[in-house]
Amino acid sequence: MLKQNDLLARALRERFREAGVFVVSIVSSPGSGKTTLLEKTLAQFRSECRVAALVGDLATDNDAARLARTEVPVKQITTGTVCHLEAAMVEQALDGWNLAELDWLFIENVGNLVCPSSYDLGEDLRMTLMSVTEGEDKPIKYPTIFNTADAAVISKIDLAPAVEFDAKTAYQNIQSVRPGMKVFEVSAKSGQGMNEWMQYLRRMKEDARC
Numbered sequence: 001m002l003k004q005n006d007l008l009a010r011a012l013r014e015r016f017r018e019a020g021v022f023v024v025s026i027v028s029s030p031g032s033g034k035t036t037l038l039e040k041t042l043a044q045f046r047s048e049c050r051v052a053a054l055v056g057d058l059a060t061d062n063d064a065a066r067l068a069r070t071e072v073p074v075k076q077i078t079t080g081t082v083c084h085l086e087a088a089m090v091e092q093a094l095d096g097w098n099l100a101e102l103d104w105l106f107i108e109n110v111g112n113l114v115c116p117s118s119y120d121l122g123e124d125l126r127m128t129l130m131s132v133t134e135g136e137d138k139p140i141k142y143p144t145i146f147n148t149a150d151a152a153v154i155s156k157i158d159l160a161p162a163v164e165f166d167a168k169t170a171y172q173n174i175q176s177v178r179p180g181m182k183v184f185e186v187s188a189k190s191g192q193g194m195n196e197w198m199q200y201l202r203r204m205k206e207d208a209r210c
């Protein structure tokens, strides 16, 4: 099953590359701020670049409706009882979209710190979010999700004082499971850290225009 997913993900990655679309996936526990960060990210990109998003949940198309307000193409993937997205689901959701007309594709995975880690979706960049309200120990309790990501975002940084977030411990924990991992502190509410986050994305795509 996993091997089949890997083969499909490899084919997807090749398709994305040929079409010139840069694919970013986001994983985290439910409620850590994936959709909110994506709403802000899509809104910033859409004036200059061609962006689209896929969003996975077990049920409802609430998140797709939220993201669609940014007026970019969005599709919801409902997984039923499955706690992660698979390459086959992504491939199916892309049906009818011309990838060559896109610069960026964002994929919000199902909220879960365990299942998504072992499923390659063909993305170029995988981000793990961890909000300040979840506790500093999540990287060491769920190391695989951090190990399989390219960079981490500490989200809801505006709430750090209210929950007495211990940034030093959080960084130590991230670095202990993934030495050298790049970490961003972001608040999608206040906008703090959004510039650094957007700059990082653009740098990773290596395409100055978009």
Ligand SMILES: Nc1nc2c(ncn2[C@@H]2O[C@H](COP(=O)(O)OP(=O)(O)O)[C@@H](O)[C@H]2O)c(=O)[nH]1
Pocket (backbone or CB within 6 Å): 028, 029, 030, 031, 032, 033, 034, 035, 036, 037, 111, 155, 156, 157, 158, 159, 186, 187, 188, 189, 190
């Ligand atoms: N204070 C604060 N709340 C946030 C931030 N980002 C998201 N939230 C809130 O956290 C809750 C869950 O956010 P959502 O984006 O739906 O998380 P998701 O389940 O990971 O997609 C919502 O009530 C958001 O308004 C943030 O940067 N700061």
Ligand SMILES: [Mg+2]
Pocket (backbone or CB within 6 Å): 034, 035, 036, 063, 108
């Ligand atoms: Mg969401």
